[in-house]
Amino acid sequence: ESGKTVVLNLNGKTISGNWHKDNGAVIENNGTLTIVGGTISSTGDNGGSAVKNNGTLTIENATLNGARNANGSWPSYTVNNIGTMTAENTIITSYHGAVASYGDGAVVTLNDCTIDMAGIAGFTNHGIYTYNSGKVVVNGGIYANKATDQNATGASVINGTVEVNAGTFSG
Numbered sequence: 001e002s003g004k005t006v007v008l009n010l011n012g013k014t015i016s017g018n019w020h021k022d023n024g025a026v027i028e029n030n031g032t033l034t035i036v037g038g039t040i041s042s043t044g045d046n047g048g049s050a051v052k053n054n055g056t057l058t059i060e061n062a063t064l065n066g067a068r069n070a071n072g073s074w075p076s077y078t079v080n081n082i083g084t085m086t087a088e089n090t091i092i093t094s095y096h097g098a099v100a101s102y103g104d105g106a107v108v109t110l111n112d113c114t115i116d117m118a119g120i121a122g123f124t125n126h127g128i129y130t131y132n133s134g135k136v137v138v139n140g141g142i143y144a145n146k147a148t149d150q151n152a153t154g155a156s157v158i159n160g161t162v163e164v165n166a167g168t169f170s171g
Contacts, residue, residue, distance in 0.1 A: 002055070004031035010038020010062065018044035021067070021076040025052035029083070032056045039063040042078070045070030049080045057085040066094045077129065082106045087113050097126040101134035101160065108134075113141040130160025140166040 015038070017026035025048045026040050027033075032055055039062065040050045047067025051057070066078035077097035079085070085101075086109045092098045098115045101108045115127045127143050128136045 002030040005033075006031065007034045007036070009036045010040075012038055014039040014041060016041040016043045017048070018042075019048040020044060021046055021048045023048060025049040025076070025080065028052045028054070029057050030054045034058040034060070035062055036060045037062055039065065041065035042067040042075065044075075046073045046075045049076045050078050052080045053083045053085050055083045057081075057083060059085070059087045059090050061089045062087075063091045064093070066092075066096065066098065068095045077126075079108070081108050081134070085109070087111065089113065091116065094127070097129050099127070099136060100129040100131075101136050102130065102132045104133040106134040107137065109137045109139065110141060111139045115141070115143045117144065128162055129158075130162055131158035132160065134160040136160075136162050138162070138164045138167050141168070143167055143169045 050064040067075035074096040077100040079099045081101040082103045091114045
């Protein structure tokens, strides 16, 4: 909720949701939220985001799983950010796009994270996507395309910024 501060310690547990991409996200933050440990998964075909951030979000030592592609379509990005987000030691899996940051002042900082673009052959997949003045800062980690015969990009930048200070990129 807007204006609220919440710490969610998942203690190794999983929160999952099965929403279509037009209907929402598993976690939507409009205040100040810290998520520690555990897994957040979007499980529906062409599902919504695991996390949508409109506020200030910190994620530590967690796993965020994106929804799968189905029927020739695609799901939302695993993380949709229009606020300020920092992820530490977090694994982000994607079947379409891992992290999208968009809008003036929208910033995602990834510190020693892993992005696994485990999409489906023939689909376009973006590890990092910025537009409309959004920004993503990469400080270490592993960024890999593990799908074969996939049109994947490490970063797509449309009127935004991706700053890479360290990290390993493959695939």
